[in-house]
Amino acid sequence: MRPSIQQYGEGQLANRGANPAILRLAVPVPLRRLFDYLPPEGADPAALAPGQRLWVPFGGRKLVAVLVDIVAESPLAELKPALELIDRQPLFDGAGRDFLQWAADYYQAPAGELYAAALPVALRKGKPADHWAEQWLQLTTEGKGLPETALARAPKQQALLQLLLQKGPNSRTQLKALKHSLPVIRALADRGLVEWVAGPTVPPPLPDAEPTPPPALNDEQRQVLEAIDAERFSVSLLEGTTGSGKTEVYLRLMERVLAMGRQALLLVPEIGLTPQTLRRIAARFPERSIAALHSGLADGERAQAWLAAAAGQADIVIGTRSAIFTPLPRLGAVIVDEEHDGSFKQQDGVRYSARDLAAVLGRNAGVPVLLGTATPSLESLHNALSGRYRHLRLRNRAGDARPPEISVVPTLGQQLDEGFAPQSLRHIGETLQRGEQVLVFINRRGYAPALACDDCGWLADCPHCSSKLTMHRRQRHLRCHHCDYRRPLVNSCPQCHSRALSALGGGTERSEELLAQRFADYPVIRVDRDTTASKRALDRLLAPARDGEPCLLLGTQMLAKGHHLPRVTLVVIQDADGGLFSADFRAPERTGQLLEQVAGRAGRGDLAGRVLVQSRYPEHPLLQLLLEKGYGAFARQLLRDRTVAQLPPLRAMALVRAECEEPRWAEEFLQTARAQMEALAPPSPELAYLGPVPALLERKSGRFRFYVQVTAEKRGVLLPLLARLCQWAEGNRNRRLRWAVDMDAQELS
Numbered sequence: 001m002r003p004s005i006q007q008y009g010e011g012q013l014a015n016r017g018a019n020p021a022i023l024r025l026a027v028p029v030p031l032r033r034l035f036d037y038l039p040p041e042g043a044d045p046a047a048l049a050p051g052q053r054l055w056v057p058f059g060g061r062k063l064v065a066v067l068v069d070i071v072a073e074s075p076l077a078e079l080k081p082a083l084e085l086i087d088r089q090p091l092f093d094g095a096g097r098d099f100l101q102w103a104a105d106y107y108q109a110p111a112g113e114l115y116a117a118a119l120p121v122a123l124r125k126g127k128p129a130d131h132w133a134e135q136w137l138q139l140t141t142e143g144k145g146l147p148e149t150a151l152a153r154a155p156k157q158q159a160l161l162q163l164l165l166q167k168g169p170n171s172r173t174q175l176k177a178l179k180h181s182l183p184v185i186r187a188l189a190d191r192g193l194v195e196w197v198a199g200p201t202v203p204p205p206l207p208d209a210e211p212t213p214p215p216a217l218n219d220e221q222r223q224v225l226e227a228i229d230a231e232r233f234s235v236s237l238l239e240g241t242t243g244s245g246k247t248e249v250y251l252r253l254m255e256r257v258l259a260m261g262r263q264a265l266l267l268v269p270e271i272g273l274t275p276q277t278l279r280r281i282a283a284r285f286p287e288r289s290i291a292a293l294h295s296g297l298a299d300g301e302r303a304q305a306w307l308a309a310a311a312g313q314a315d316i317v318i319g320t321r322s323a324i325f326t327p328l329p330r331l332g333a334v335i336v337d338e339e340h341d342g343s344f345k346q347q348d349g350v351r352y353s354a355r356d357l358a359a360v361l362g363r364n365a366g367v368p369v370l371l372g373t374a375t376p377s378l379e380s381l382h383n384a385l386s387g388r389y390r391h392l393r394l395r396n397r398a399g400d401a402r403p404p405e406i407s408v409v410p411t412l413g414q415q416l417d418e419g420f421a422p423q424s425l426r427h428i429g430e431t432l433q434r435g436e437q438v439l440v441f442i443n444r445r446g447y448a449p450a451l452a453c454d455d456c457g458w459l460a461d462c463p464h465c466s467s468k469l470t471m472h473r474r475q476r477h478l479r480c481h482h483c484d485y486r487r488p489l490v491n492s493c494p495q496c497h498s499r500a501l502s503a504l505g506g507g508t509e510r511s512e513e514l515l516a517q518r519f520a521d522y523p524v525i526r527v528d529r530d531t532t533a534s535k536r537a538l539d540r541l542l543a544p545a546r547d548g549e550p551c552l553l554l555g556t557q558m559l560a561k562g563h564h565l566p567r568v569t570l571v572v573i574q575d576a577d578g579g580l581f582s583a584d585f586r587a588p589e590r591t592g593q594l595l596e597q598v599a600g601r602a603g604r605g606d607l608a609g610r611v612l613v614q615s616r617y618p619e620h621p622l623l624q625l626l627l628e629k630g631y632g633a634f635a636r637q638l639l640r641d642r643t644v645a646q647l648p649p650l651r652a653m654a655l656v657r658a659e660c661e662e663p664r665w666a667e668e669f670l671q672t673a674r675a676q677m678e679a680l681a682p683p684s685p686e687l688a689y690l691g692p693v694p695a696l697l698e699r700k701s702g703r704f705r706f707y708v709q710v711t712a713e714k715r716g717v718l719l720p721l722l723a724r725l726c727q728w729a730e731g732n733r734n735r736r737l738r739w740a741v742d743m744d745a746q747e748l749s
C-alpha cells in the first residue's frame, strides 16, 4: 500500500495556537539545548510545522536548523526571527523527532548535531526538498468516473487507465519502469482523463537484477520465522552459523511486513552494502521500491533516496549506520545484519550505536527487531542469554553445504616464507590445481608495518602519532594509518645513513608479491582499502572469483564478511595471534569474530571447505576453544570472564574523553571532570571510576588523548551524571582542548 498524495504531509494541521508562535529549533552547534526564534518575517503561521527546516542566524553565521516544537512563550525576552522556511512539508514526523530526542538524551548529544547527522548532506546544507519532488500521474474527476473497460478499443490507454484506477496515482519513474509510453499518457491527458501533479519523491532506480524465486525454507529457518510476530515489538538475536541462510530469513521477514503495507529497514555494516547485496534484494522484490542509503551515492541521489524513505514511498530501506535516523512513517520491521560489526558504532562526533538504537526504534514503533550474525557481540549474547532478547538459532548450513574442517598450523620454529608455513603453501597450490579458489586473510594492509635500520636501530615513526609508519612499496611511501601522514620511502637511514634497512613484519602487499610469484599461473586478487577505493571497485575485483575460475584472493577484513563465493574451498589465516594479547579487553572478542567469519567463507557451495589457521601459540586456551568448539562456546567463555572482571556487558560503561596538544591540559580537565562526577555520585560497589588514563593510542594527529572510565551496575545511574558533566564541560573555554562523552564506548583507543 502506498500512501496517497493527500495523506502526505498531514503534520501541517497540528500545533496551531492563538498566540504569536515561537519556534523551538535544533541548531547544529555543539550545545545541548534547543534555541528559540520568531517565525521568519512575513511567514504564514499556518505554513509552519515541526519537522521542517529553516535558515536561522546564529553567531554571525547562517545555519540550517530543524523546527522541533512551536510554543507560546520563551524564557528569553528578545528573540531573533528565523530567516527563511525551507520546506513546505515536514521532513521528520513526530515519531522521528521523538526518536532523535531519545538518542540525544541517551548519548548526551546536542540535538542539533544529531538532526544534522540524520539528514543526508544535500539536505543538511539547505537544499530544498522540492528539488527532488516527483511528477505523479493521477486520474481527473472525469477519469475516475470511467468504468475499467471504457477504452477497450485502445488497449494501451486501457491498461494505463486500469493501473490508475486500481493502484491510484503513479510516479513518472514507475510508469517508465512499467513501460507506459509518453504518447499514451498524452492521449489520455488530451481527453481530460489524467493529469500530472507534483508529489513525493521516489527512490533512484537500482541496477537491474534478474528476478529470482526464493528457495524453499528448511525446518530451522521456518521455526525462526514462526517465532517472530510481525505485529508487535520484540528483539530477537538470530545466532546463525556462517552460510546458514540468515539473509533468507531477513528476506522472508521483509516479505511479510511488505505484505502488511509496511516498510522494512535493513541495516548493514559499512563494507556489507555491496552491489552484490543490493542485487540480491532487488532480485527478490522486483515490484517494490527500494531505497539504498550508502556512501557510494552522489549527494543528490542520497537525498532522493532519503526523501523517498521519509515520505513512505520506499518499501525497503537499506543502509549503513546513519540510516537508523531516517524517519519511516510506516515502519514494519528493523533488521540488523552482522550486528556485531564495529561500524554500527560511530566513533566520533555523535557517538551512537545504530545496533542499540534499532531496539529503541522497534519499541517505539511496536514492530519486531531482528539482530542477525554468526558471531554475536557479547552485548547481544548477554541480552539473549538473560532473556531480554529472544534467542533464535540456525545451527546448520543451508542447502547442502557442510561446515569447514579447521586445523592449526604451528609456526614457531618453522621456516616461514614471507609469513607462510610450507604446509600452507602446499595446500594453496593443491587447491588451485584442483580448479578451486583460495582465500588468504592477512589483517594488515601495506607492505610492512614498520621500517627499521639494522645498524643503529632507527624506526620510522609518525611525527604526529604514537605509532610506526607503514611501508607501502608500490606507492613508494611510508604512511601513518592513524592520521594519514605520508613521506617518501627512504633508501638509507636518516639517522646513520646506513643502507641496511629492513621491512619488519608483513602486510597484504608483501604477501601478494610472494603469492603472485609462487602461483604465477593463477590470478592473485588483493582486496584491501588500497585496492578498493570505491564499492564498485570491490565488486569489479571480485568478478573473476564470482565467475568460478581458480584464483587466489588475498586481503584484510574486507574479505571476511558477507561474500558468498561457493568455489572458495581453502581459507588460510596467516596470523591468528594478534588480538589475543592486546590491552583492549574487547580484542579477543573481535579476533574471535573475525576468525570465525573468515573461516566461514570456506566451503559454502557443494565443495567441502578447509581452514588453516597459522599460530605461534596453538596451545593458547582461547584459541583452542575457538577452533575446537566454535565461536559460540568461545563467546560464552568470554562472557564469564567479563562477569568476573565486572566489565561490559555485565556493567554499563561510559568514557569521558579529552585530547589536547598540551597533555597536561587534557589530564587536568579530566581530573576535574572526575571530581565533579564523584561529588555527585561517590564511588561505590555499584559505581566505579578509573583514570584519567592515556588512550591506547596515546597521541594522534599531534594531540595527546586521555579518558576517564565510569562503570555502573545500572545504566540509569550514568545518564544524569553524564548530563551534569556535559553542562559543566560546555562551559570549558579552552578552544584547543576537545572533549567528548562516549556512552557504551566500544574502543579504548
Ligand SMILES: Nc1ncnc2c1ncn2[C@@H]1O[C@H](COP(=O)(O)OP(=O)(O)OP(=O)(O)O)[C@@H](O)[C@H]1O
Pocket: 215, 216, 217, 218, 221, 240, 241, 242, 243, 244, 245, 246, 247, 248, 249, 374, 398, 399, 561, 562, 563, 564, 600
Ligand atoms: N532454504 C534454503 N535452501 C537452499 N539454499 C538456501 C536456503 N537458504 C539459503 N540458501 C542459500 O545458501 C547460501 C547461504 O545463505 P545466506 O547467504 O543467506 O547465508 P547467511 O547466513 O546470510 O551467510 P553469512 O552470514 O555467513 O554470509 C545462499 O546461496 C542461499 O541462497
Ligand SMILES: [Zn+2]
Pocket: 462, 463, 464, 465, 467, 480, 481, 482, 483, 484, 485, 701
Ligand atoms: Zn600519524
